[in-house]
Amino acid sequence: MKKSVFLGALTLAGLAAGTAMAQDSSTLAAVKERGMLKCGVNPGTPGFAAPDASGKFVGFDVDVCRAVAAAVLGDSEAVEYTPLTSAVRFTALASGEVDMLARNTTWTFSRDVDLKNTFVGVNYYDGQGFMVPKDLGVSSAKELGGATVCIETGTTTELNLADYFRVNNMEYEPVPVESFTEAQTQFLAGACDVYTTDASALAASRASFENPEGYVVLPEIISKEPLGPLVRHGDDNWGDIVRWSLNAMIAAEEYGVTSANAAEMANGTDNPEINRLLGVEGELGAMLGLDNAWALNIITQVGNYGESFEKNIGENTPVGLARGLNAQWTEGGLIYSPPFR
Amino acid sequence: MSHSTQSLAYVRKEMIEQQPAPRSQVGFTRWARENLFSGWFNTLLTLVSLFVIYKMLAATLPWVFGGVWNAESLDQCRTILNERYGDTHYACWAVIRERWNQLLYGFYPESQYWRANLAFVLMLASLAPVLFDKLPRKMLYLTMAFPFLLVWLVWGGTIWGVLSVAVGFVLAGVAFKIVDRFGSMALSAIAAVVVAVVWWLFIGPSVVDGLNSVAPLGHLQEVQSRDLGGFMICVIIGISGIALSLPIGIVLALGRQSDLFIVKTICVGFIEFIRGVPLITLLFTASLLLNYFLPPGTTFDLTLRVIIMVTLFSSAYMAEVIRGGLAALPKGQYEAADALGLDYWKSQRLIIMPQALKISIPGIVNTFIGLFKDTTLVMFIGIYDMLGLSNAIRANAAWNGIYWELFIFIGLVFWICCFAMSRYSQWLERKLRTDHR
Numbered sequence A: 001m002k003k004s005v006f007l008g009a010l011t012l013a014g015l016a017a018g019t020a021m022a023q024d025s026s027t028l029a030a031v032k033e034r035g036m037l038k039c040g041v042n043p044g045t046p047g048f049a050a051p052d053a054s055g056k057f058v059g060f061d062v063d064v065c066r067a068v069a070a071a072v073l074g075d076s077e078a079v080e081y082t083p084l085t086s087a088v089r090f091t092a093l094a095s096g097e098v099d100m101l102a103r104n105t106t107w108t109f110s111r112d113v114d115l116k117n118t119f120v121g122v123n124y125y126d127g128q129g130f131m132v133p134k135d136l137g138v139s140s141a142k143e144l145g146g147a148t149v150c151i152e153t154g155t156t157t158e159l160n161l162a163d164y165f166r167v168n169n170m171e172y173e174p175v176p177v178e179s180f181t182e183a184q185t186q187f188l189a190g191a192c193d194v195y196t197t198d199a200s201a202l203a204a205s206r207a208s209f210e211n212p213e214g215y216v217v218l219p220e221i222i223s224k225e226p227l228g229p230l231v232r233h234g235d236d237n238w239g240d241i242v243r244w245s246l247n248a249m250i251a252a253e254e255y256g257v258t259s260a261n262a263a264e265m266a267n268g269t270d271n272p273e274i275n276r277l278l279g280v281e282g283e284l285g286a287m288l289g290l291d292n293a294w295a296l297n298i299i300t301q302v303g304n305y306g307e308s309f310e311k312n313i314g315e316n317t318p319v320g321l322a323r324g325l326n327a328q329w330t331e332g333g334l335i336y337s338p339p340f341r
Numbered sequence B: 001m002s003h004s005t006q007s008l009a010y011v012r013k014e015m016i017e018q019q020p021a022p023r024s025q026v027g028f029t030r031w032a033r034e035n036l037f038s039g040w041f042n043t044l045l046t047l048v049s050l051f052v053i054y055k056m057l058a059a060t061l062p063w064v065f066g067g068v069w070n071a072e073s074l075d076q077c078r079t080i081l082n083e084r085y086g087d088t089h090y091a092c093w094a095v096i097r098e099r100w101n102q103l104l105y106g107f108y109p110e111s112q113y114w115r116a117n118l119a120f121v122l123m124l125a126s127l128a129p130v131l132f133d134k135l136p137r138k139m140l141y142l143t144m145a146f147p148f149l150l151v152w153l154v155w156g157g158t159i160w161g162v163l164s165v166a167v168g169f170v171l172a173g174v175a176f177k178i179v180d181r182f183g184s185m186a187l188s189a190i191a192a193v194v195v196a197v198v199w200w201l202f203i204g205p206s207v208v209d210g211l212n213s214v215a216p217l218g219h220l221q222e223v224q225s226r227d228l229g230g231f232m233i234c235v236i237i238g239i240s241g242i243a244l245s246l247p248i249g250i251v252l253a254l255g256r257q258s259d260l261f262i263v264k265t266i267c268v269g270f271i272e273f274i275r276g277v278p279l280i281t282l283l284f285t286a287s288l289l290l291n292y293f294l295p296p297g298t299t300f301d302l303t304l305r306v307i308i309m310v311t312l313f314s315s316a317y318m319a320e321v322i323r324g325g326l327a328a329l330p331k332g333q334y335e336a337a338d339a340l341g342l343d344y345w346k347s348q349r350l351i352i353m354p355q356a357l358k359i360s361i362p363g364i365v366n367t368f369i370g371l372f373k374d375t376t377l378v379m380f381i382g383i384y385d386m387l388g389l390s391n392a393i394r395a396n397a398a399w400n401g402i403y404w405e406l407f408i409f410i411g412l413v414f415w416i417c418c419f420a421m422s423r424y425s426q427w428l429e430r431k432l433r434t435d436h437r
Helices: A002-020 A025-035 A060-073 A091-096 A109-113 A156-167 A180-188 A199-207 A235-253 A273-278 A284-288 A293-300 A303-310 B029-035 B039-064 B074-085 B094-105 B109-133 B139-155 B160-182 B185-214 B230-256 B261-275 B279-293 B302-326 B333-337 B343-382 B385-393 B404-432
Strands: A038-039 A078-082 A100-106 A117-119 A124-126 A129-131 A147-152 A170-175 A194-198 A215-217 A225-232
Touching: A025 A038, A025 A060, A025 A235, A038 A060, A060 A078, A060 A100, A060 A235, A060 A293, A060 A303, A078 A156, A078 B074, A091 A100, A091 A225, A091 A284, A091 B279, A100 A124, A109 A117, A109 B094, A124 A235, A124 B039, A129 A199, A147 A156, A147 A180, A156 A170, A170 A180, A180 A194, A194 A199, A199 A215, A225 A235, A235 A273, A235 A284, A235 A293, A235 B230, A284 A293, A284 B109, A293 B094, B094 B109, B094 B230, B094 B404, B109 B139, B109 B230, B139 B160, B139 B230, B160 B185, B230 B261, B230 B302, B230 B343, B230 B385, B261 B302, B279 B302, B279 B343, B302 B343, B343 B385, B343 B404, B385 B404
Parallel strands: A038 A078, A038 A100, A147 A170, A147 A194
Antiparallel strands: A100 A225, A117 A225, A124 A225, A129 A194, A129 A215
């Protein structure tokens, strides 16, 4: 009897909640009504997303969430972070548990098309690399024939590894591990000769070793791993907002707009593109259904792409990543925003 | 047969003083002889075991006690250890020192820790009269009030919200009493539910809003479910699951043995369904898939969802444990209850259940301990329990690469809780043992 009571109460609660809530399916309206952006992030990757000592999420991916919140709600702190494992991230996005994902997710054909997601851009161009102990005396991935390799199961890196060794006609012995943590411990304990994952994670991992000089990251990058934020299919306007929030950060770096000088530049500059970006000219914000100061809010509260990079994962941080492919296109990288026009 | 005393060489004239038993027959020596060195094979085994224990302690104790407590990062720990010992094979307890509050309270605001502490003390106080029957029965009022106090203290807000929920229960009880005079048990139960639901859904919320605007009594800073974590979330989920799953389990176990076809079918179906599905699946459903079934825009507190799922899961197991106790009772007990003219509920309450539950104590506590440890599974749905926090702490550049210290701390906390539960159940078994052995 108790159970039927409970189920009845649950049903009634659900029905009541259903009738009470406005049946508005637009994500933008839902976010505005809630006053909070629900953003799916990695539960803990150094530099990209992790809670700090006070429980506040910080990181390079987190900054994308904060940028969208700043654009939509005018407050970069109005974000509810949902830490998601790689296994559940797409389900959480599809079910509406989160409004967007910024969780170092590789943009692939099947994830985009088959899983019905919209990748709105790339905020970090990564690639799979190898790390070996220096004592192994290996200087190129081509010399890894016969090695034991620590590899996280069920990831794209596992498939890339198999492809790479097959193409190069080499044998290897996989040591399957479940997580980043396990991989690190196994590798340090000498259970495998080689640890392979995204190059950014390798660098972060190596930086935490007791003796980083004893390990080298091999020069070969064997796969393309464009990591970017994504939204679910079915709400193109919302996708546009996330896409252009990211683009605003990228464009701001290109035009030299920083968190320090954005407010001053918002009084008007000689560059019409900056003026449009900051809402001095044109009605770009209104076209997105946002306030015209949306991009200004992003840049003053979060900073431009370069600032976010340097603060979280740049060369002066423990993660210590060089810009490399992630430099602006004007400086030989791939980071490129379509024009604000 | 005549012989004089002269023919005897020696006759003792007085009793000798009682002597202590030979040293080899008392105390540790005897115990050691009997238990450790009672034969060449056992002696060998003892020596080998002692050697293994010595090796283990020699390897771990310096690591544990030589550890560093004052450091800001793993690197600093290693520097200190290198200066002190010349190598780094020692613990870095500094991570516990810096983050212990996070491991225990999650991201609960630091200025509000007193609320969590108070709730914990109240929890112990309200559990005490349930666990020990020597304590004054009046303390049970605290036990009844505790769920509401817990919600108010932990999540904050004004006191009116939880009071309104409590009023719903009171109204349900009143309705039950009134209808019970006229109709059957089932009818009064239905009346109670209807009254409570009507209050909770339609009248209560507006009353609460009104009271909140007029007199925001006992307003505490609100804390979001996302900020709960660490050991605290394990205790909240564990204790709610334990408290709710026992009564639900009893009802399910009785339902499964019922002669009423529909009741029986529902109970069997529920139990077998839940037992056939892993807990992690239920948790995934609660955290990710529930949104598919609820109207868009609905928010349903994540902690509440998890508590519901964990409770459903453990009540199915509990039902089977209690069914085992029921099955172990001799049929004569049921017949005796019938012969006394007791009705179904009375015979269950007075005769069957006290005996069945006593038999099931080990199984029940087993389920409780399992449930408590299963609360760490919430890590996979994005709640930062202690294990989740250990990952989060590692994701911080300062502590990246630290494992054992965190896991040992977490293991210790769980061990203390589970060991206490196990000891209590053994004490209870001894206390309730009425047979002659």
